[in-house]
Amino acid sequence: MAFQQGLSGLNAASKNIEVIGNNVANASTVGFKQSRTEFADVYANSLGGGNASKIGIGTKIAAITQQFTQGNISNSQNPLDVAINGNGFFRMSDNGAITYSRNGQFQLSKDGYIENASGQRLTGYALVNGQIQTGALTELRIDAADLAPRATTSITGPLNLDSRADILDPDLFDINDPSTYSHSTPIEVFDSLGNSHAVQLYYLKTGVDTAVTPATTTWTIMASADGVQTPVGTPPVPVGTMVFTGSGINPTITPATPNISIPVGTGGLTPMSVTLNLAGSTQFANSFSESDLGQDGYSAGRLSSFSVGSDGSILGRYSNGQSAILGQVALANFRNLNGLQPLGDNQWAETSESGPPIIGVANSGGLGVLQSYRLEDSNVDLTAELVNMITAQRVYQANAQTIKTEDQIMQTLVNLR
Incomplete structure (x- = not known):
């Protein structure tokens, strides 16, 4: 009898429409994964074994599986x-x-x-x-x-010193008189509490030795911290020297990493000692320039x-x-x-x-x-789901027609005389 096949088809089509409806309802749900109805045919067991003319007794829902395909990515x-x-x-x-x-x-x-x-x-x-x-x-x-703040421990960065600069007397150096130094570089450093301190580096061309081959040029490095020369002394005390040969590259720095003493003296902090690393500096007939002068400290910060x-x-x-x-x-x-x-x-x-x-x-x-x-976004293809809904509706109607046709056949048999 076709009643059972038609009824199973109606049930299956109805469940399929429910699944499609759920997909459509979640077309705008972020991260939603659409579902798919999977069907299986149904056959009655027979003690007689296989039968080439065996007719099935309908369909059933084998599984409702989610499709974990990638959804579109939208901005936020x-x-x-x-x-x-x-x-x-x-x-x-x-x-x-x-x-x-x-x-x-x-x-x-x-x-x-x-x-x-x-x-x-x-x-x-x-x-x-x-x-x-x-x-x-x-x-x-x-x-x-x-x-938390980090105290500055080093200042790094190569620079170019202009070989055309005049020779100056380091004993006459004065941080307030630009004529007593060739070039200067300001940089901000930080103590262990995150307080900012202004360090100024000064470069003086203090000698050229032509008695050796190749000739050498000496540059003296002075420093000040918060507007006061460091270290304090008379005559002015340098923090280091750089000696260039005729090539103007790879200077000999004495000491290799000069120390700049910063007498903080506030907030119970002890004086700081910051090393100066000028490796890679040059002495060419170009204007004074800094390649990438930086330091490794910073103040406290809010997220x-x-x-x-x-x-x-x-x-x-x-x-x-x-x-x-x-x-x-x-x-x-x-x-x-x-x-x-x-x-x-x-x-x-x-x-x-x-x-x-x-x-x-x-x-x-x-x-x-x-x-x-x-x-x-949801991975639901709304257009495809609407087409699937129309198809499921036609399947439902077709199964209803199967039941209607079987009913008419039964009515014909009842009416036989």
């Missing part, structure tokens, strides 16, 4: 909106209960934890003693504490912004121009994605069918890359 204005481009899931914690999600819409809680709209916290690797601890997973928290890198590293940027890693997002993947249990709220749970999670960092071990200021 939130630095904590993060898209996974490739394989993997965010690992979320709800008071220790672990779930997995592709929805990267995050925000900071009042305690600084990174969490989703349901209050579940993003997990990853924390920063301990300045190093990312990849061995233990924890709920990620943005530490908004000020970045001003942060973003997530492609490998999941959370980079904080501070008001003092420095940046620091605050943590790293971990991703999880599974061997059998369709073994995951859908929980709703864009969450999945691990099951025995999915296998255990494979944990790692983004852009490694087959895991995708992370993109900050981005969101992964």
